[in-house]
Amino acid sequence: MTQRDIAGxxxxxxxxxxxSTIDRxxxxxxxxxxxxxxxxxxxxxxxLPLEATLLCGVAVASLALFDGLFVRPPNGLQGA
Incomplete structure (x- = not known):
């Protein structure tokens, strides 16, 4: 038997x-x-100096942004 909350x-x-609604x-x-x-x-x-840490953060964030916009861009079919 599973545990249920107040709303059942x-x-x-x-x-x-x-x-399951979280996508890439x-x-x-x-x-x-x-x-x-x-x-x-x-x-x-x-x-480490602040400039070095910001540079590392920018490098990882820009890779994620580049991947999401240019490598595998959204095609508009996810919400359909």
Whole structure:
């Protein structure tokens, strides 16, 4: 028997429904700020200059942006 919340809806099924709607472009958009966050954290831990950490963040974010716009661009058929 599965555990149900107050509304009587299985929370695991609800989570799976929301997780299944995440597509590749959502992940690419999430990667851009995550690249800056990880680069900033690595710069703090390794005591690197700010310019070096920003350059690393820009490199990863620009690769994600280039991939999403030019390598495999959206074709408009995902929402149809």
């Amino acid at each position: 809806i299985d929370w695991i099924a609800r989570f799976a429904d929301r997780f 472009y959502d992940l690419l958009l999430g990667l851009i700020p995550a690249a800056f966050g990880v680069a900033g954290l690595a710069g703090r831990i390794l005591d």
